[in-house]
Amino acid sequence: MRLIAENLGGERGGDTVFSGIGFALRDGQALVVTGPNGSGKSTLLRVIAGLLPVAEGSVRIEDGGEAFPSIASACHYLGHHNAMKTALSVTENLRFWRDFNGDGHIGVEAALETVGLGSIGHLPFGYLSTGQRRRAAIAKLLVSHRPLWLLDEPTAGLDKASEGRFAALMTRHCEEGGMIIAATHLPLGLDKAEELRMGLPSPLWGGSIREAERGGGLE
Numbered sequence: 421m422r423l424i425a426e427n428l429g430g431e432r433g434g435d436t437v438f439s440g441i442g443f444a445l446r447d448g449q450a451l452v453v454t455g456p457n458g459s460g461k462s463t464l465l466r467v468i469a470g471l472l473p474v475a476e477g478s479v480r481i482e483d484g485g486e487a488f489p490s491i492a493s494a495c496h497y498l499g500h501h502n503a504m505k506t507a508l509s510v511t512e513n514l515r516f517w518r519d520f521n522g523d524g525h526i527g528v529e530a531a532l533e534t535v536g537l538g539s540i541g542h543l544p545f546g547y548l549s550t551g552q553r554r555r556a557a558i559a560k561l562l563v564s565h566r567p568l569w570l571l572d573e574p575t576a577g578l579d580k581a582s583e584g585r586f587a588a589l590m591t592r593h594c595e596e597g598g599m600i601i602a603a604t605h606l607p608l609g610l611d612k613a614e615e616l617r618m619g620l621p622s623p624l625w626g627g628s629i630r631e632a633e634r635g636g637g638l639e
């Protein structure tokens with residue numbers, strides 16, 4: 421399977437945020453998106469996920485087979501928000517997402533154990549601390565199998581131990597043939613990842629067009 425972006429552009433509120441982005445990811449590869457605040461990292465992830473329209477160019481899945489014919493069917497999107505109902509228990513939330521997205525490699529209880537929340541699945545999601553909420557959202561990636569993980573600041577709020585656990589999960593996902601695109605200001609422990617650096621507008625341009633350059637190495 422390949423994820424291919426060609427001359428990709430994205431807009432917010434009618435203004436161009438980035439343009440001319442191109443990359444190709446294949447099974448097992450990861451891309452880390454970096455850049456200053458407002459450079460368009462979240463916008464790029466949302467465009468790839470199909471949550472915002474493509475302003476120019478294209479982004480597509482190739483060779484996804486019958487199971488994953490499109491990015492929408494192939495991706496998990498973990499945004500800044502955790503997309504959980506505060507009144508439902510952690511377990512109920514994860515069961516909902518498993519039923520909605522389809523079964524994964526591991527069950528809800530095992531996923532909670534994996535992120536170190538095995539003892540609090542019965543609690544309402546709203547009772548959890550910030551870091552615990554993020555860990556529960558990470559468990560969502562595990563209860564349904566999707567080969568492409570789109571992650572926006574995935575480790576925000578995590579303690580050191582949880583960061584390490586998540587780095588191991590991402591590495592395993594790639595070793596099993598998955599793909600990851602992660603926007604971050606923090607090192608994620610993805611040693612083999614390529615980097616896409618988003619830039620703020622050049623003062624010479626005097627406009628809102630943002631420049632992005634590829635870290636290189638991907639085909």
Ligand SMILES: Nc1ncnc2c1ncn2[C@@H]1O[C@H](COP(=O)(O)OP(=O)(O)OP(=O)(O)O)[C@@H](O)[C@H]1O
Nearest residue numbers: 432433434437455456457458459460461462463464
């Ligand atoms: N709904 C919107 N309408 C207009 N402009 C928006 C909207 N949402 C975001 N923007 C603008 O788009 C630009 C890119 O925002 P984006 O959230 O993609 O940046 P980012 O690189 O992810 O930033 P950060 O590092 O702070 O998370 C910013 O200038 C932001 O103000």
